[in-house]
Amino acid sequence: MAKKRYPETKILSKNFDKENSWTFDVARENGAYTMFEKALKEMTPDQVIEEVKTSRLRGRGGAGFPTGVKWSFVPKDVDKPKYLALNADESEPGTFKDRWLMELDPHMVLEGCLICAYATGLSTIYIYVRGEYPLSQERLWGAIREAEEKGFLGENIQGSGFSCNAYVHTGAGAYICGEETGLLESLEGKRGHPRIKPPFPAVEGAFGCPTVINNVETLAHVPWIIEHGGEAFAKQGIAPDPDNPRSNGSTGTKLFGVSGDIKTPGCWEFEFGITVKELLYDYAGGPLDGREIKAVIPGGLSMPVLTADELDVPMGFDDLVKVGSGLGTACAIVMDDTCCMVEASENIAHFFADESCGQCTPCREGCHWMEKIFKKFNANQGTRSDLDLLEGLFVNIEGRTICALADAAVWPLRSIIRKFRHEFVAKMTPEEQAAEKEAQAEKARETAGVS
Amino acid sequence: MSATPPRAPAAAPKDVEARQPAPTPVAFPPAALKDECEAILSRYPTRQAALIPILLLAQGHYDNWVSPEVEAGVAEYIGVSDSHVRGVLSFYSMFNLKPAGKHEVWVCRTLTCWLRGAAKLRDTALEKAQAERAGVVGEDGKFLVKNMECLGLCEVAPAVFVDGVAHTNVTNEKLVELMDACE
Numbered sequence: 001m002a003k004k005r006y007p008e009t010k011i012l013s014k015n016f017d018k019e020n021s022w023t024f025d026v027a028r029e030n031g032a033y034t035m036f037e038k039a040l041k042e043m044t045p046d047q048v049i050e051e052v053k054t055s056r057l058r059g060r061g062g063a064g065f066p067t068g069v070k071w072s073f074v075p076k077d078v079d080k081p082k083y084l085a086l087n088a089d090e091s092e093p094g095t096f097k098d099r100w101l102m103e104l105d106p107h108m109v110l111e112g113c114l115i116c117a118y119a120t121g122l123s124t125i126y127i128y129v130r131g132e133y134p135l136s137q138e139r140l141w142g143a144i145r146e147a148e149e150k151g152f153l154g155e156n157i158q159g160s161g162f163s164c165n166a167y168v169h170t171g172a173g174a175y176i177c178g179e180e181t182g183l184l185e186s187l188e189g190k191r192g193h194p195r196i197k198p199p200f201p202a203v204e205g206a207f208g209c210p211t212v213i214n215n216v217e218t219l220a221h222v223p224w225i226i227e228h229g230g231e232a233f234a235k236q237g238i239a240p241d242p243d244n245p246r247s248n249g250s251t252g253t254k255l256f257g258v259s260g261d262i263k264t265p266g267c268w269e270f271e272f273g274i275t276v277k278e279l280l281y282d283y284a285g286g287p288l289d290g291r292e293i294k295a296v297i298p299g300g301l302s303m304p305v306l307t308a309d310e311l312d313v314p315m316g317f318d319d320l321v322k323v324g325s326g327l328g329t330a331c332a333i334v335m336d337d338t339c340c341m342v343e344a345s346e347n348i349a350h351f352f353a354d355e356s357c358g359q360c361t362p363c364r365e366g367c368h369w370m371e372k373i374f375k376k377f378n379a380n381q382g383t384r385s386d387l388d389l390l391e392g393l394f395v396n397i398e399g400r401t402i403c404a405l406a407d408a409a410v411w412p413l414r415s416i417i418r419k420f421r422h423e424f425v426a427k428m429t430p431e432e433q434a435a436e437k438e439a440q441a442e443k444a445r446e447t448a449g450v451s
Numbered sequence: 452m453s454a455t456p457p458r459a460p461a462a463a464p465k466d467v468e469a470r471q472p473a474p475t476p477v478a479f480p481p482a483a484l485k486d487e488c489e490a491i492l493s494r495y496p497t498r499q500a501a502l503i504p505i506l507l508l509a510q511g512h513y514d515n516w517v518s519p520e521v522e523a524g525v526a527e528y529i530g531v532s533d534s535h536v537r538g539v540l541s542f543y544s545m546f547n548l549k550p551a552g553k554h555e556v557w558v559c560r561t562l563t564c565w566l567r568g569a570a571k572l573r574d575t576a577l578e579k580a581q582a583e584r585a586g587v588v589g590e591d592g593k594f595l596v597k598n599m600e601c602l603g604l605c606e607v608a609p610a611v612f613v614d615g616v617a618h619t620n621v622t623n624e625k626l627v628e629l630m631d632a633c634e
Contacts, residue, residue: 081496093561093601131507131545132602134615167494170504173544175600189502189529191542207496259563259605266606301562301601331605333563347565351600357542 005282006274009236009253012220013269016104022139024146027107033152035223036114040160043226048119052222054230056240056251060097061087061178061215062300062328063404064317066248068230071212073202074120080209082122085187085201086113088129088136088216089171089178092300093351094333097255098216100267102129102136105220106143110166112219114152115226117164120212125166128183131173140168175355179403180213182357193359194403217255237272238316250316250327257331258284261291261339267331277311280334291336295420299328301348302408304415305335324415341420342427345413346374352409363406366397370413382428384436390417471519479524484508488528498529502539505529506546515555515595516547544599552588552595554633556580557612561601564609572609573598575623579630594630 015021015030024032039048053068074082086109090098101109113125129137144166147153155163174192176182181195184206205211225233233252240249250272256279257267263285270279276298280286287293295305298315303326306313313319317327335344353367370393373386390413398410417424425436480488487508491501506517506525513521517540519533526536540546547555558564558573573585573596580594588595604610607619613629621629 090603091601094563094605095601096603096605099603130603131543132599132612134617169494170507171543172503172507172546173599174542186503187500188497189499189531189539190535191538207500257606259608260566265608297562333566333605335566339566344562344565347560347562351561354600 006270006278008268009271010269011224011253012101012105012108012217012255013267015108016100021104022106022142024107024143024150027105027143028150031227032107032223033111033114033147033150035226036111036118036152037158039115039118039226040158040162045119045121048115048226051225051230052119055221055225055233056230056248057218057221057225057233058248058250058317059215060217060221060254060329062092062302064248064327067214067218070202070214071116071120073200074122074210074212075203076121078210081124081207082120082210083206083212084113084117084120084122084125085180085183085206085211085213086125086127086216086219087178087180087183087213088127088133088140089183090133090216090329091130091175091178091355092302092329092331094259094297095257095300095329095331096259097257097267097329097331099133099136100255101216101220102133103139106136106139107147108220108223109140109216110143110147110153112222113166114157114164115222116212116214116219118162122210122212123164125164126169126187126206127166128169128171128177128187130171130177137168137170144168174357175351176357176403176405179405182403183213184211191357193357194405196402221252238314238319241318244318247318250318254315254330256315257329258334259331260334261288261293261336262286262334263288272316273314275312275314276306276332279315279332280311284334287334287336291338293334294337294339295335295341295416297328297333297412298325299330299332301333301351302404302411303328304411305419307419326411341416341423342374342377345416346371346378348412348416349374349409352405356405356409360401360406362397362400363409366393366406367409369393370409377424377427380427380429382424383432384428384439387417387421387424390414474519474523476523476527477513477520479509479521479528480505481512484512499531499535502529502531502536503543506536506540510546515551516549544597547595550588550592552580553593554595554614554630555612556594556596556630557599557602558585558596559600559602559604559608559610560598563601563605567608569609571623572611572621572626575626576611576630579627593633 020026049071057067058064177186177192179194182192186192201211236252238250241247253271259265293308313323320327349371353371356363356367358364394410394414397406491504510517522536523533526533576596580589580596582589585598602610611618611621
């Protein structure tokens with residue numbers, strides 16, 4: 001009997017294949033804004049936050065921070081205005097899940113924002129959409145106008161006394177503006193240089209005021225949590241590790257994407273727990289004809305690669321960390337046996353060199369160094385000491401900068417040169433290749449001698 | 452003791468002559484953008500926050516690039532320095548600081564699109580544009596081809612934008628067709 005396919009669970013994606021799913025009428029027919037009304041009329045803001053905490057919902061933008069906890073950091077009694085900055089600057093390579101949500105169900109996104117606004121007592125929502133997503137911007141503006149007309153945005157919403165406005169803010173092309181404090185700088189009309197934390201945005205964010213920053217997909221989950229309760233959400237997916245008191249598990253559903261060298265790239269929604277292999281073979285159709293999968297970055301570009309032998313691992317926050325990688329945005333990029341890992345490394349290094357904001361020296365200089373070294377290998381001029389130099393660079397870049405962009409550059413590259421060293425050796429000069437061969441033989445003799 | 456030879460007058464720093472006079476700011480906003488600029492400004496607690504959306508508008512209005520005169524005009528309107536505006540313009544990849552040709556072609560170069568053949572698309576685009584490299588307008592001033600980092604269209608890679616419109620699963624033939632269709 002054929003193995004049963006891991007089932008899809010359509011919560012965020014329930015309206016994706018409906019005609020005109022982005023219009024108010026279709027969304028409303030499918031329940032849009034009813035959970036916002038429920039929260040407004042039947043729940044206190046604290047109850048909403050408690051429900052989200054109970055759900056163990058973790059941020060879907062890559063970092064996986066517990067959402068309810070983040071909301072509870074927002075001070076209650078302040079004279080200043082408070083803001084929600086919805087992070088829709090989805091610039092992580094290989095990642096397109098938020099675009100699907102914004103284009104196909106902008107009202108669900110907006111409802112999540114409104115519930116968050118009510119829970120944290122804020123009245124202005126900025127949706128920071130990257131400039132390269134014109135359709136997302138158009139659909140979100142459309143949703144905002146419709147919600148205003150129907151009385152779900154604006155002054156005194158549904159007679160509750162709660163007022164809230166929403167605006168789309170357009171980015172202009174910078175990966176770093178997906179970093180939460182880079183986003184805030186950009187929202188304030190500056191270069192997107194990430195800020196040193198603390199102060200954390202929940203206390204001092206946009207315009208010096210308390211600010212909640214959440215990913216699009218994160219907030220799209222919130223209406224379901226209000227409808228079914230945090231406990232029902234926490235029952236889905238992967239429960240926290242009972243042996244690890246700090247584990248939050250990977251609860252609920254998630255949009256998983258696949259792109260690259262694969263037969264049917266796309267985006268599907270599952271409860272956490274599907275393995276990388278199931279996702280790639282049962283849903284994304286497996287490798288292209290006559291090819292074999294060589295390496296997979298499980299979440300965006302910024303996580304360590306998995307080799308073809310390492311794919312039998314659940315797509316979960318903790319599970320992928322356990323095998324030395326990470327969930328990231330849960331949108332996998334697949335490379336097959338026609339892909340040269342050295343050339344791929346150059347491509348990856350170029351991305352980070354290009355997108356480094358330039359504030360911190362290790363990142364600004366280091367990313368270019370790495371790119372140059374990979375270029376040298378691709379000209380068949382690599383040496384063994386270049387690989388050592390790269391290892392040294394990794395140590396001097398990782399963890400030594402204001403934001404995580406530098407770490408994001410190191411992680412995939414370090415894993416590639418460790419797991420695919422032979423491909424780098426094949427691009428060394430003949431003398432270096434001979435020396436490497438000799439060194440390997442020496443190592444083998446030593447090992448044999450010891451045992 | 453020999454007399455000190457008279458000191459030659461200090462040579463002017465090399466870049467002094469090359470330095471351009473301060474640009475004359477354009478009157479910003481032009482009538483066509485006035486309402487929209489005011490609507491944008493009304494959304495934020497500070498005028499500066501409106502800078503990026505307004506610069507995008509301005510770029511669209513003034514032939515797809517931001518000249519020093521437009522830059523100065525926007526700076527005056529928003530109430531920030533010219534250098535702040537230049538800093539912002541040079542940070543974000545969607546702004547053009549030089550005349551941008553009649554049509555702008557973005558070719559995604561990041562991993563997924565690269566795996567799906569984007570490098571070849573870029574070469575084709577550059578050849579059609581008669582441009583020596585990405586980011587430079589071609590000889591006839593018709594096309595500006597830009598290498599862009601991930602455009603978020605990975606499930607339908609490789610992706611190309613022509614004048615702000617996304618095209619997906621682009622083949623060489625399709626790209627040639629798209630560029631031929633530009634007048």
